Amino acid sequence: MLAATVHYTRDLDLAEECVQDAYAQALQTWGRRTPVPARPGAWLTSVARNRALDRMRRASVLRRALPLLVVDEAVPGPEEGVEAPVDDDRLRLIFTCCHPALSRDAQVALTLRLLCGLSTVEVARAFLVQETTMAARITRAKKKISAARIPYRVPAREELPERVDAVLEVLHLVFTTGHAAPVGESLIRRDLVDGAIGLARVMHVLLPQNGEVAGLLALMLLIDSRRETRVGADGRLLLLAEQDRSRWDTDQINEGVALLVESLRRQPPGRYAVQAAIAAVHAESPSWADTDWAEIVALYDVLRSLWPSPVVDLNRAVALGMRDGPEAGLAALEPLLDVPAMATYGYLSAARADFLRRLQRWAEAEAAYEEALALTGNEVERAFLAGRLREIRDHV
Amino acid sequence: MAKYMLLIYGNEQEWAAMTAEETQRLDDGHAAFVAAAGSAVLSSHQLEPGATATTLHGDLAGRATPTDGPFLETKEGLGGYYVVEASDLDRALALAQLLPELKMAHCAVEVRPLVDVG
Numbered sequence: 001m002l003a004a005t006v007h008y009t010r011d012l013d014l015a016e017e018c019v020q021d022a023y024a025q026a027l028q029t030w031g032r033r034t035p036v037p038a039r040p041g042a043w044l045t046s047v048a049r050n051r052a053l054d055r056m057r058r059a060s061v062l063r064r065a066l067p068l069l070v071v072d073e074a075v076p077g078p079e080e081g082v083e084a085p086v087d088d089d090r091l092r093l094i095f096t097c098c099h100p101a102l103s104r105d106a107q108v109a110l111t112l113r114l115l116c117g118l119s120t121v122e123v124a125r126a127f128l129v130q131e132t133t134m135a136a137r138i139t140r141a142k143k144k145i146s147a148a149r150i151p152y153r154v155p156a157r158e159e160l161p162e163r164v165d166a167v168l169e170v171l172h173l174v175f176t177t178g179h180a181a182p183v184g185e186s187l188i189r190r191d192l193v194d195g196a197i198g199l200a201r202v203m204h205v206l207l208p209q210n211g212e213v214a215g216l217l218a219l220m221l222l223i224d225s226r227r228e229t230r231v232g233a234d235g236r237l238l239l240l241a242e243q244d245r246s247r248w249d250t251d252q253i254n255e256g257v258a259l260l261v262e263s264l265r266r267q268p269p270g271r272y273a274v275q276a277a278i279a280a281v282h283a284e285s286p287s288w289a290d291t292d293w294a295e296i297v298a299l300y301d302v303l304r305s306l307w308p309s310p311v312v313d314l315n316r317a318v319a320l321g322m323r324d325g326p327e328a329g330l331a332a333l334e335p336l337l338d339v340p341a342m343a344t345y346g347y348l349s350a351a352r353a354d355f356l357r358r359l360q361r362w363a364e365a366e367a368a369y370e371e372a373l374a375l376t377g378n379e380v381e382r383a384f385l386a387g388r389l390r391e392i393r394d395h396v
Numbered sequence: 397m398a399k400y401m402l403l404i405y406g407n408e409q410e411w412a413a414m415t416a417e418e419t420q421r422l423d424d425g426h427a428a429f430v431a432a433a434g435s436a437v438l439s440s441h442q443l444e445p446g447a448t449a450t451t452l453h454g455d456l457a458g459r460a461t462p463t464d465g466p467f468l469e470t471k472e473g474l475g476g477y478y479v480v481e482a483s484d485l486d487r488a489l490a491l492a493q494l495l496p497e498l499k500m501a502h503c504a505v506e507v508r509p510l511v512d513v514g
Contacts, residue, residue, distance in 0.1 A: 101485055148509045149398050151484040159486070 001045045002114055003089035006152065009052045012114065012142050018055065022048035090115070091206055092152050094199060098167040099150045106141035107170050113138055116174065116195030126177050126192065128377070154206070167203065168216050168272065171196050175220050180378065187231055187380040193224055204259075214263035215273030221256035222279035225249040237384035241288040253283045271307040274299055293323035310339045311347075318351050326355040346375030350385065357388070362395040399438065399510040400488040402478040404495065406503035407471055408445050425496025432494050433480060442476035475503075479510070 001022075005015040022044045030036045037043040097110035105127075112118045112126065124134035144150065155163045178192025200217040207213050229243040257280050263273045278299045285291045300316035313336055321329015333352055342348050353368035369389040376382055414422070430437055446466035454460045466473060475497075482488040488507050497503035 099485075101489070147511075148400075148507075149484040151486050155486070 001041060001048060002117075003093040004045045005048045005052055006093060007089045008049050010152065012145065014052060014055060015048070016114075018048040018052040019044070021051050088154070090199075090202055091154050094167055094202065095154055095163055096145065096150060096152045098163070098170050099145075100162065100166055101148065101150055102141055102144065104166075104169070106137060106144075107166065108173050109134060109138050110141050111170050111174060111199075112192070112195070115199060116192065118191065118195075122191075126189070160207070164203070164207065164210060164213065168212060171200050171203070172216060172219075172272070174199075175223075179223060180381075187237065187378060188227060193220075193227075196220060197224065209266065211263040211266035212270040212272050214259045214266070215270055215276050218256045218259035218263060219272050219276035219279055221252045221259070222276055222283050225252040225256065225283060231380060235380065235383070236387070237380045240282060245287065248283065253280075256280065256283070269302070269306075271303060274303045274306060278303070291322070293319055297323050310336055310342050311345075314342070314345075314348055314351060321355055326358040330355040330359070344375055346372045346381075349375060353385075353388070357392060360395070362392055366392045366396055397481050397483055398488075398512065399479060399481055400485075401508045401510060402480060402488075402492045402495065403506040403508060404475045404477065404497050404503065405472055405506065406475050406497060406500065408447075408473045408475075409471065410500075410502045411475060412445070422496050425499075429494050429496065433478075433491055436480045436482060436491060438479040438481055440476070440478040443474055446473040472502075485509075 002015055002019050005018055006012060009015045009018070025047055026040070026044060093115060094111070097114055098107045102110070109123050109127070112123045113120065118126070120135050120138060121131050123138070124131045127134065174192055175196035178189040178196060180187060197217070197220050200213070200220055203213045204217050225248050226243060228249070229245075229247050230238055232238050256276065260273065260276045260280055263269070263276070269277070278296055281292055281295050281299070296319045297316065300312065300319055304312050304316060314333070317329055317332035317336070320332045330352065333348065333355070336342050336348055349368050349372035353365050353372055356365035356368055366389065369385055369392060373382060373385045373389065376385065430440075446469075449466040450462050451465060451467050452460040452462050480488065480491055482491060485507070492498075492505050492507050495505055498505060
C-alpha cells in the first residue's frame with residue numbers, strides 16, 4: 001500500500017502520512033457508517049492515493065509536485081484496476097531501500113520501516129539503539145534518497161546480481177533478527193519473520209530463475225517450520241535436540257525442500273542454498289539421534305568456502321563435536337577465542353559451555369555459562385542458560 | 397535532470413610519481429571519458445596539488461587569517477572534479493565509473509549531488 005502510494009507521490013514522507021490517514025479513516029468508518037469493503041487493501045490504497053493527490057494539489061507550489069523520487073519512465077507502473085502478478089511498486093520500494101548507495105544500517109532500517117511497517121521505536125528496539133538515533137538514521141537515509149535522486153525502480157538486468165545480493169542480505173538480517181530477537185521477552189518477533197518471508201516471496205516471483213533468491217526463501221521456510229516447538233509450555237527455550245518434531249510444519253518443510261531442489265538445479269549453490277541444505281538435513285531427520293552429522297559438517301565446509309565467517313566456523317565446530325565427540329568440538333572452537341569479532345558473541349561461550357559440560361569439566365563449564373549469560377539480552381535465552389548453570393553448580 | 401559533482405580523490409605522492417607514459421595514459425582516459433559523457437559534462441578542472449592551496453580561517457569578528465595548505469591535511473587530496481548532469485544517481489554512478497582513476501588503486505571518486513536551486 002505504501003509502495004503504491006509512493007508511486008504517485010514520489011515522496012516517502014508524504015506517502016507514509018497519507019497511508020496513516022487512510023488507516024485512520026478506515027478505523028472510523030468501517031463497520032459503523034459503512035460495511036468493511038470486499039477488498040480492504042484496494043480501498044485503503046485508493047484512499048491513501050486520493051489523499052496524496054489532494055495534498056499535492058493543495059500544495060500548489062510547483063516544486064512540491066516535482067518528482068522527489070526518480071521513477072524510471074521505461075518501466076510502466078501497474079495499470080489502474082489491474083492486479084499485476086508481481087507487485088511492481090513493492091519491488092521498486094525494496095530495491096530503493098536496499099540501494100547500494102545507502103549504508104547497510106540504513107538499508108535494514110528503511111526496509112523494516114517502509115516495507116515491514118515497523119514504527120521507528122520498534123526498529124530502534126530491534127537494533128538496540130536509541131529511538132532518536134534510529135529516527136535520525138531513517139531521516140538521513142530518506143534525505144539521501146531524495147537529494148541524491150536514488151531511483152525508485154527495479155534495476156536493469158545487468159545491475160541485478162549486485163543489487164539482489166544487497167536485498168537478500170537485508171532480508172536475511174531482518175529474518176534472523178526476528179527469529180532470535182536480540183532483546184525482549186519473546187524469543188521470536190513474528191512481524192519481522194513474516195515480513196522477511198513475505199518480501200522474499202515477492203523477490204522469488206520477480207526472479208524465479210535466481211537460485212539464491214529461491215535458496216533464501218527455502219532457508220527461511222525450513223527454519224521457520226520449527227517455530228511452534230522452539231519454546232516449551234513453561235516458556236523455556238528448547239534446543240533442536242529437545243523439540244517435538246511431529247509439530248514441525250510439514251507443509252512449510254515440503255515447500256522449503258522443493259525450493260531448495262529448484263535452487264540447486266539452477267546453478268552452483270550459493271551461501272543461502274547451502275544454509276538451506278543444512279536446515280533441510282535437520283528438517284528431514286526423523287530424530288536428533290539420527291541426524292546425519294557427517295553430511296552437515298560437509299555442508300559447513302562448502303559454506304565456509306563460499307562465505308568465510310567466524311559464525312560459520314562456530315557452527316561447523318558444533319557439528320564436528322556432534323560427529324566426533326565433545327573433545328574434537330572443543331578443539332575446533334579453540335581458534336575462535338582469539339577472533340576479535342567473537343569477543344562479545346554469546347553463542348561461542350554457550351557452545352564451549354555445552355562441550356565442557358559433556359566432558360564433565362564442571363568448573364570451566366560454569367565459567368563459560370556465566371560468560372554466555374552475561375552476553376545475551378534475550379529473556380528466554382537467559383532463562384535457558386541460567387537453568388544449565390544451576391545444574392552445573394550441583395557438580396562443582 | 398539533476399547535477400552531480402564527481403570529486404576525484406587520490407594519493408598526491410602517487411600522482412606526483414607517475415611517469416610521463418602513465419600521465420599520458422591518464423590524460424587519454426579523461427579524453428575518452430569526456431567523449432563518452434558528451435553533453436552530460438557541464439564543467440571540469442584538474443586541481444594543482446594541495447601544497448599550492450591557501451586556506452582562510454575566519455574568526456567571530458569576520459577577520460580571516462590565511463594559512464598555507466589545504467583545509468584537510470592528508471596524504472590523500474582532491475585532484476580534480478567534473479560537474480555532470482544525470483537523471484538519477486544510478487546514471488551518475490554509471491558515468492563516474494568511466495573515470496580512468498577508478499583503475500588506480502589509490503584513487504576514489506565521490507559522487508555528490510548539487511543542491512537544486514531551480
